Amino acid sequence: MDLPKIPIGKWVEAGEAWLESNAGPVFGGIKVFIGSIVNGLADGFNALPPLVLIALFTVLAYWIAKARVALFTLLGLFLVYNLGYWENTMETLALVLTASLISILLGVPIGIGCARNEKVQKIVTPVLDFMQTMPAFVYLLPAVSFFSLGVVPGVVASVIFSIPPTIRLTNLGIRQVPGDLVEAADAFGSTPMQKLLKLQLPIAVPTIMAGINQTIMLALSMVVVASMIGAQGVGVDVYRAVTQTKTGVGFEAGLAVVVLAIILDRITQNLVTKKRKG
Known part of the structure; x- marks a missing residue:
């Protein structure tokens, strides 16, 4: 006797249809907000002459990470420009920065909440496990349904895929603050906010930045996937090369x-080192 199938798929589709019917204005506002950030960054990057922007990025890399990284930035970005992928690479950078910024703005407060409340951690942890193990392509389906094709669903899918490290390592960093320091802060009458801002977060910064670094890398790994639903950038070149079996073009875009x-x-790794030395 065959057991009846649990209609999980139908439940998910019903929930999706309910959200589309009742939360359309919310998704519309999110689409405008995210789209304006990505397009603004992309237009800003591409408004400057490529060689000027390469010089600015090189100076930034030298200021944060010194000579070797600055030299790699100069040569690497000039290679991208020489190969003809400059505009698409700047669009990809805009997408990654937007997804990373949203992940940080959401992830750090959630991580702080997990560190300060065991009940919040017990609720958030299985959700993060689900987000990290679910195939990234699955996120594209609801993202397209709510935001249609384009860069916005790509950013949303990237945020869902890349936010867990920021949450986890923010939680871990705060929890690893030595207990005697926390007790000393309590003994001196520090409020919870003072203790968080002046003790726990400064000590946890290296761990938090490690999470942010992983978030940026995961967001960047989504660029090819995002290109499948209309997101612009160098991922489009990679995807097109795969579909047309053009190995050389795919290697260049890669x-x-x-x-x-x-x-x-x-740059993100050395940002922590520079801050600690300062």
């Missing part, structure tokens, strides 16, 4: 992603 990933990774 190099642009690699250059961007290494620059963002080294």
Whole structure:
């Protein structure tokens, strides 16, 4: 005797239809907000001459991460420009920065809430497990349903995929603050907010920044997936090369992603070191 199938898929589709019917204005507002940020950043990057922007990024890399990273930034971005992927790479950078910023603004407060309340952590932890293990392609379906095709569903899917490290490592960083320091702060009459801002967060910054670094890398790994639903950027070139079996074009476009990933990774890693030395 066959057991009846649990209609999980129908329940999900019913919930999706209810949200589309009752929360349309909310999704419309989110779409306008996210779209304006991505387009604003992309237009800003592409408004400047590429060589000027390469010089600015090189100076930034030197200020934060010193000579070797600055040299790689100069050579890597010039290679991207020479190969003809500059505009698409800047669109990808705009998408990644937007997704990372949203993930940080949402993830850090949630991580703080998990660190300060066991009940919140017990609720959030299984949700994060679900988000990290569910295939990324599954996020595209509701994102397209709520926001249609374009860059916005790509950003939303990237946020869902990349936010867990920020939440987890913010929680971990605050929980790893030595107990005797917390007791000393309590003994001196610190309020919970003072204790958080002046003790726990400063000590937890390296761990939090490690989570932010992972979030940026995960957001960058979604650029090809996001291109499948209309998001612009270098992911489109990679996806087109795959569908047309153009190995050389795919390798060149992949190099642009690699250059961007290494620059963002080294800058965020050295940002913590620079802050601690300062």
